Amino acid sequence: MTTISTTAAQELSPVENVPLSERDKDWIVVQEVQAGKVAAFDLLVQKYREHIFSVIYNMTGNRADASDLAQETFIKAFQAIERFQGKSAFFTWLYRIGINTTMSFLKKNSRRRFINYETINEEVQTNVIIERLTAKNRTEKGLLVKELQEKLNESLQKLSVKHRTVVILHEIEGLEHAEIAEITKASIGTVRSRLHYAKQQLRAYLQEYLVQ
Amino acid sequence: MQKPISHNSDEVSIDDLLRLKRSEKPNRQFWDQFDHELHQRMLQTLVKKESWYLQVWNRLTSINSLTQIAGLTAAAVVVSLFLIGPSKEPTLVTSSPLEDTLMSPDFSSEVMVEADYDTDAIFVRDALKIEQGVDFDQDYTTDIIQLAQNQSSDYSADSIPVRAAFGQTGIASLVF
Numbered sequence: 113m114t115t116i117s118t119t120a121a122q123e124l125s126p127v128e129n130v131p132l133s134e135r136d137k138d139w140i141v142v143q144e145v146q147a148g149k150v151a152a153f154d155l156l157v158q159k160y161r162e163h164i165f166s167v168i169y170n171m172t173g174n175r176a177d178a179s180d181l182a183q184e185t186f187i188k189a190f191q192a193i194e195r196f197q198g199k200s201a202f203f204t205w206l207y208r209i210g211i212n213t214t215m216s217f218l219k220k221n222s223r224r225r226f227i228n229y230e231t232i233n234e235e236v237q238t239n240v241i242i243e244r245l246t247a248k249n250r251t252e253k254g255l256l257v258k259e260l261q262e263k264l265n266e267s268l269q270k271l272s273v274k275h276r277t278v279v280i281l282h283e284i285e286g287l288e289h290a291e292i293a294e295i296t297k298a299s300i301g302t303v304r305s306r307l308h309y310a311k312q313q314l315r316a317y318l319q320e321y322l323v324q
Numbered sequence: 325m326q327k328p329i330s331h332n333s334d335e336v337s338i339d340d341l342l343r344l345k346r347s348e349k350p351n352r353q354f355w356d357q358f359d360h361e362l363h364q365r366m367l368q369t370l371v372k373k374e375s376w377y378l379q380v381w382n383r384l385t386s387i388n389s390l391t392q393i394a395g396l397t398a399a400a401v402v403v404s405l406f407l408i409g410p411s412k413e414p415t416l417v418t419s420s421p422l423e424d425t426l427m428s429p430d431f432s433s434e435v436m437v438e439a440d441y442d443t444d445a446i447f448v449r450d451a452l453k454i455e456q457g458v459d460f461d462q463d464y465t466t467d468i469i470q471l472a473q474n475q476s477s478d479y480s481a482d483s484i485p486v487r488a489a490f491g492q493t494g495i496a497s498l499v500f
Binding site: 165166170182191229230235239242244245260261268279284314315322323324 | 338343345349351354358361366369
């Protein structure tokens, strides 16, 4: 899968040898794919598969659905890459495809919802937040982590899809307001307002875990 | 980009809790399976033959849009000349004589209706010439041209929203 040349991702700008931005690197790879070097698309898959999966998983709360939809996202991107003109960053374009694919899926399957959580990385056991919560609740760490995972996912699923999307992109994916605005085709003000409202809701749902 | 975890004594904020979601990550095995399945699906996509209307559409869209519109307009004019021309000719020639038509009380209103339909000055002038008993064939020819022009312009105008609509239902339907 990763046998292709990675020269595109390591290139330097012809002007003053300035390292290329991620956006420029992606654009070079996209152009290679557009020129018929289909294998170069694997570079983009390797780079973004975890992000795309994470967004979709947190939107659906289902591991299997997320895997399927993430694959669908990459297939759609591959089929449409010829029409990508580089006016926006590749990752915002890809996120948009992923989010729209997921939203269509959620709309179609609004009545059929199964929860299937992802395994939690063991590193979380040493997380300072988990330490604090364990100390506060005087419970066993493993149990607390499991309980908290369920509560967090349930709370996210209670939010509307638009509010959930903004929270996931900002708090979990770490994207800027402007980037989210571009992905969701909303204004920065709308993004901020959705984020504020969503966090207010989440605070109410997760009150018992907050320490102030 | 992100606010750091609150290291302030015992504080746990909503941002801290949400950041814990980053720990939910699939293992290496999952990604191997993911890559394998994705490759299979992408190959299927490449092999899958496109339906004939998609092939036609793709060919049309690959041509320069101006050339496309000009070509479609010309084709529409030619087709309309062939289709509309022969059916109208016998009706006009063998129906009521010119004098009858001119003496008909409804004629003036007919002329007005046609003039309203297309406000082109030449057309109105030609219609008036009929009232004055001028060459009938000349009006007939003008009529066909007017009709053909209207059809062709309607067709090209229609083709643009159709194209836009098709684009929206396709793969890159990215309306949030």
